[in-house]
Amino acid sequence: MPEARGKPRAAVPVETADLRLIRIFLRVVEAGGLSAAQSDLNLALSSISEKIAALEARFGLKLCKRGRGGFSLTPAGEDFYKEAQRLVATMEQFSTRIAGLSSQLPRNLTLGIVDTIITDPLCPVAGAVALFAERAPSVHLEVITLPPGELLREVIGQKIDLAVGSFPRAVLGLDYLDLHDEPHHLYCAQGHPLFNVPDHDIGIDTVREHRIIARSYWAARDIRIFAIAAPHATVANIEAEAHLILSGAYLGHLPAHFAAQFAGRLRPLRPDLLSYAAHFQIAARQDWQDRAAIRCFIEALQQTSRDLMRR
Incomplete structure (x- = not known):
């Protein structure tokens, strides 16, 4: 597909369908390639490639090189990217102003x-x-x-x-x-029998001998790994679980960022074996x-x- 740099051509009106393709192109460039943009766009790699090709055909420009050699913008693609950024920014400013005026927006x-x-x-x-x-x-x-x-x-x-x-x-x-993903670890607190036991001496069988908490909305996940019939306590939220763990009588999973405020009082057990990402x-x-x-x-x-x- 020839690049149109320096060659005057008839203006191409921007349609609604073009805007979606332009946004996909921006996401791909910002992610650094088609594969890197897959999770963000929630599209198959082949679908992203087809949409970029459709955008190139629509405006008669070769925007990027993609393939085994990696992803890179052509000179025309770099100019197109800058103009696309300006277009989207202008649209967002317009939407912001209209949002305050439109009676169609809910209260x-x-x-x-x-x-x-x-x-x-x-x-x-x-x-x-x-x-x-x-x-x-x-x-x-x-x-x-x-x-x-x-x-x-x-x-x-x-x-x-x-x-x-x-x-x-x-x-x-x-x-x-x-x-995004949120790391969770299995924690015990000061006063719990496992608090000072080295990780290499702790396995699933060891953990199974102690009281384990399950969240009511994740009970199956929380106890499946330990192969126990039922949890020893059930909670409906993270803060309630933290109270039980901090008592020193129970073990339970907490988000790592939340548990960090209790550094010194809580200890993660076998992160290599018992942790997961939510x-x-x-x-x-x-x-x-x-x-x-x-x-x-x-x-x-x-x-x-x-x-x-x-x-």
Whole structure:
């Protein structure tokens, strides 16, 4: 496909379909290649390649080199990238202004989140709230905290507009948009019999001899690895679990960022064997792209999440 640098040609009107292709192109460039952008775009590699090819055909430009040699922009692609950035920025500014004027925007937006994520350095909620307040200043924001399963039920029931959390099971009728992973370790506290036992002397059989906590929404995951019939205690949120662990009588999983505030009082047991990553996502009804306020907040979450992971 010939590059059009320096050759005047008829202006190509930008259509709605072009904007989606342009946004995909921007994500690919920002990620550093097609493969790196897959998880962010939630598209197959072949689909991303087809969309980039469609964008090149649409504007008559060779935008990038891709293949075994890696990904790189052509000179025309570098210019196109800069212009695309300006276009998207202008559109976002327009959307921000219209958000404050449009009577179609709802007066309220309800966000549901799981508990104790405020200490997670990759949690995008605070940054997204700041962006949303700027872009949709007339919308009243309500935030509620519930366990993951209840959040999904509330989204399905249209009692909340979107949810952020790690969801043990998917509910049909919702879209799930990836954010980040949250490491969890199995902890014991000072006073527990295992607190001073070296890791090399601790195995699953050893742990099984002690009281184990399960979260009501993740009970199967929490006890499956230990092959026990039932947990010795059940909690509905992370803070309740921390209380039991800090008693020195129980073992349980906690997010690493949350447990860090109890350094010296808590100890992770066999991270190589007993740790896992909780995958955080946005859950929203499948028509979220047609709802301006929800779309605005989801885009703010995604933008903030990308920025945090680049730091």
